[in-house]
Amino acid sequence: MLDIKNLHVSLEEEDKQILKGVDLTVEAGKVHAIMGPNGSGKSTLSYVLSGRDGYEVTNGAASLKGEDLLDMEPEERAAAGLFLAFQYPVEIPGVGNMTFLRTAVNAQRKARGEEELSAADFLKEVRAKAKALKIDADMLKRPVNVGFSGGEKKRNEILQMAMLEPAMCILDETDSGLDVDAMKLVAEGVNALRDEGRGFLVITHYQRLLDHIKPDVVHIMANGRIVKTGGPELALEVEQNGYADILAEVA
Amino acid sequence: MANPAAKQDPLEARLAALSMPDCAGWAADARNGALGRLRAIGLPSKRDEYWKFTNPATLTQADAPGASLFKHEEPLPFAEVDRLHIVFVDGVFDAEASDDLAMEGIEIERLSDAQTRDIHWAKDLYGSLEADGQTPVDRPLAALNTAFASDGIVIRVSGQPTKPINFTYRHRDESSDVILHHVVKVEEGAKVTILENGPAAARFSKTMEVDVADNAEFHHVRTQGRDHERRAVTHMFARLGENSVFKSFTMTVNGVLTRNEAVIDIRGDNATAHIAGAAVGDKATGDFHHDDTVFITHDAVNCESRQVFKKVLRNGAEGVFQGKILVKPGAQKTDGYQLSQALLLDDDSSFQAKPELEIYADDVQCSHGSTTGAIDEEAHFYLRSRGVPADIATDLLVLAFLAESIDEIEDETLRADILDRLQAWLDRHRG
Numbered sequence: 001m002l003d004i005k006n007l008h009v010s011l012e013e014e015d016k017q018i019l020k021g022v023d024l025t026v027e028a029g030k031v032h033a034i035m036g037p038n039g040s041g042k043s044t045l046s047y048v049l050s051g052r053d054g055y056e057v058t059n060g061a062a063s064l065k066g067e068d069l070l071d072m073e074p075e076e077r078a079a080a081g082l083f084l085a086f087q088y089p090v091e092i093p094g095v096g097n098m099t100f101l102r103t104a105v106n107a108q109r110k111a112r113g114e115e116e117l118s119a120a121d122f123l124k125e126v127r128a129k130a131k132a133l134k135i136d137a138d139m140l141k142r143p144v145n146v147g148f149s150g151g152e153k154k155r156n157e158i159l160q161m162a163m164l165e166p167a168m169c170i171l172d173e174t175d176s177g178l179d180v181d182a183m184k185l186v187a188e189g190v191n192a193l194r195d196e197g198r199g200f201l202v203i204t205h206y207q208r209l210l211d212h213i214k215p216d217v218v219h220i221m222a223n224g225r226i227v228k229t230g231g232p233e234l235a236l237e238v239e240q241n242g243y244a245d246i247l248a249e250v251a
Numbered sequence: 252m253a254n255p256a257a258k259q260d261p262l263e264a265r266l267a268a269l270s271m272p273d274c275a276g277w278a279a280d281a282r283n284g285a286l287g288r289l290r291a292i293g294l295p296s297k298r299d300e301y302w303k304f305t306n307p308a309t310l311t312q313a314d315a316p317g318a319s320l321f322k323h324e325e326p327l328p329f330a331e332v333d334r335l336h337i338v339f340v341d342g343v344f345d346a347e348a349s350d351d352l353a354m355e356g357i358e359i360e361r362l363s364d365a366q367t368r369d370i371h372w373a374k375d376l377y378g379s380l381e382a383d384g385q386t387p388v389d390r391p392l393a394a395l396n397t398a399f400a401s402d403g404i405v406i407r408v409s410g411q412p413t414k415p416i417n418f419t420y421r422h423r424d425e426s427s428d429v430i431l432h433h434v435v436k437v438e439e440g441a442k443v444t445i446l447e448n449g450p451a452a453a454r455f456s457k458t459m460e461v462d463v464a465d466n467a468e469f470h471h472v473r474t475q476g477r478d479h480e481r482r483a484v485t486h487m488f489a490r491l492g493e494n495s496v497f498k499s500f501t502m503t504v505n506g507v508l509t510r511n512e513a514v515i516d517i518r519g520d521n522a523t524a525h526i527a528g529a530a531v532g533d534k535a536t537g538d539f540h541h542d543d544t545v546f547i548t549h550d551a552v553n554c555e556s557r558q559v560f561k562k563v564l565r566n567g568a569e570g571v572f573q574g575k576i577l578v579k580p581g582a583q584k585t586d587g588y589q590l591s592q593a594l595l596l597d598d599d600s601s602f603q604a605k606p607e608l609e610i611y612a613d614d615v616q617c618s619h620g621s622t623t624g625a626i627d628e629e630a631h632f633y634l635r636s637r638g639v640p641a642d643i644a645t646d647l648l649v650l651a652f653l654a655e656s657i658d659e660i661e662d663e664t665l666r667a668d669i670l671d672r673l674q675a676w677l678d679r680h681r682g
């Protein structure tokens with residue numbers, strides 16, 4: 001599904017290398033988790049994959065279902081099936097959540113040569129999915145993320161994911177800022193989307209989320225590289241001992 | 252030119268190209284009074300402080316520069332609104348295209364008819380708010396308008412007419428040079444909505460004087476659009492009584508030169524004055540220069556004024572805002588708000604703003620803010636990351652930027668109509 005090979009990334013503005021050869025493959029139907037110390041490059045990886053400006057790929061490749069991702073515009077990557085739940089969702093004053101969602105859903109459909117969703121069908125679908133995530137009608141009407149609490153923003157990310165039904169979902173610390181109940185809701189939202197055709201890359205600092213979204217593979221990222229890969233037990237080890245042992249072991 | 256002196260003096264040259272319509276009595280007095288004011292002030296020039304950001308040369312020269320017609324298939328604004336429709340073609344009243352000038356709750360007629368008779372309310376108003384508006388800043392083009400207006404509509408509202416009154420200004424002749432002057436008197440407790448649309452002329456001078464009496468309401472929604480080469484100078488003079496409401500919104504698209512002046516004089520306590528504008532210009536399809544110049548005087552207690560002006564400028568389009576709130580001694584509990592913002596879609600476009608507060612009372616709340624900014628890159632990327640193409644994402648952010656001014660339109664149907672126009676403009680100017 002998602003293939004990342006030897007990915008090297010520097011900042012455009014300053015001469016600073018952040019990703020120093022990332023190798024990672026997420027197969028369809030699997031959930032991969034990435035853990036790693038602050039500043040190790042996890043968010044940068046997710047931004048580079050989704051096409052944000054400001055980074056320069058100096059080496060390596062990334063593809064989605066065999067298509068070269070790095071060549072595409074952000075919206076093309078989205079239409080190809082890539083989705084990033086942001087660590088810090090952006091507030092957009094003046095753009096209604098509903099308008100935004102409908103524009104996004106229909107733009108992707110159009111890009112894939114599919115028919116646009118009718119206003120009625122869209123409304124029905126968004127209401128059902130919002131309800132499952134306990135997002136009330138008022139939040140749907142408000143401008144995108146404006147005045148949303150931290151947890152509400154994260155649920156809104158999952159709502160977008162549920163509406164867009166992407167093939168490859170990257171979740172960047174979606175659990176941060178969530179209370180226990182909201183975490184369950186979000187996990188249920190993610191689990192509802194799990195199927196053979198879909199891959200997940202879950203970036204998190206805590207085992208807690210992984211109790212609900214059971215990963216198949218866990219990676220440890222440090223200093224711009226994947227330094228260790230293992231099964232779910234690796235996350236438990238981090239939870240108990242921190243990164244010191246792992247980093248010492250690979251150093 | 253027959254008179255060689257005319258070449259020396261731009262005012263004389265301009266006057267030589269104009270003729271005062273035949274009228275007697277009060278109208279002749281008002282027009283001659285205005286001509287006197289104009290002669291005393293002279294025409295504006297780009298050396299005047301008040302014209303620092305907008306060169307008036309093409310507005311003052313004797314002959315109007317031509318403006319070609321811009322044809323497209325879209326319906327005109329307000330076409331779906333149930334209205335009393337009044338049509339001017341190149342400034343000439345079109346009886347055939349207009350509805351009968353009659354409606355419950357109002358007296359309404361053409362200036363050219365009214366000025367031949369002794370209509371006390373029209374007589375009291377015509378040219379009088381304009382004359383008051385000449386201090387502290389000269390407005391010579393408004394005086395010229397009062398003196399030489401070829402026609403207009405005079406309205407006295409005593410009830411609450413069920414429909415808005417819509418002036419549509421059609422432009423057919425590529426060299427038309429048009430001067431219209433309307434007066435609107437809204438009597439105590441009465442309420443009216445005036446709509447205006449259309450490019451009007453190659454060069455258009457329009458003045459509206461509005462007297463809003465105690466407990467009365469005046470609502471105004473205007474679109475200026477289409478023809479790229481058109482030029483316009485408009486003046487809105489308003490006087491507000493106690494507990495009165497004045498709300499005016501203008502959408503401007505295209506136009507090589509537009510100067511909209513609003514002079515609002517709040518005389519009665521507890522009055523509300525809102526004036527807003529949304530202007531969008533793209534020089535790729537023709538030069539665009541848009542100037543909003545606003546002067547609000549608070550001369551009463553506990554009044555609220557609000558200015559919300561937004562401009563979206565692309566490919567070298569130019570925007571200007573000059574706005575002043577003057578709070579006179581004794582105008583306590585004034586709540587004055589002024590916002591002027593420009594969204595520049597590239598480095599070639601420019602926005603110049605001169606926001607001013609002048610306050611002589613101590614218990615007032617006044618704020619003003621003026622910003623010039625670009626598209627929020629974070630928001631733009633967020634939208635694109637969800638599959639929204641870059642140009643559509645820009646449009647969404649443009650409409651979001653304009654929202655605060657458009658939201659000043661109270662009526663939902665009118666607001667939706669304006670949004671449709673803006674969306675259509677964005678669709679035409681994509682990429």
Ligand SMILES: Nc1ncnc2c1ncn2[C@@H]1O[C@H](COP(=O)(O)OP(=O)(O)OP(=O)(O)O)[C@@H](O)[C@H]1O
Pocket residue numbers: 011018036037038039040041042043044045054087
């Ligand atoms: N635009 C930028 N300018 C300067 N430094 C940057 C920029 N973007 C990323 N960095 C740096 O790159 C490194 C990796 O940042 P990144 O946000 O990817 O870390 P992370 O692994 O997601 O951390 P966290 O767990 O705290 O979210 C950090 O040292 C960060 O300061």
Ligand SMILES: [Mg+2]
Pocket residue numbers: 042043044087172173
């Ligand atoms: Mg991060």
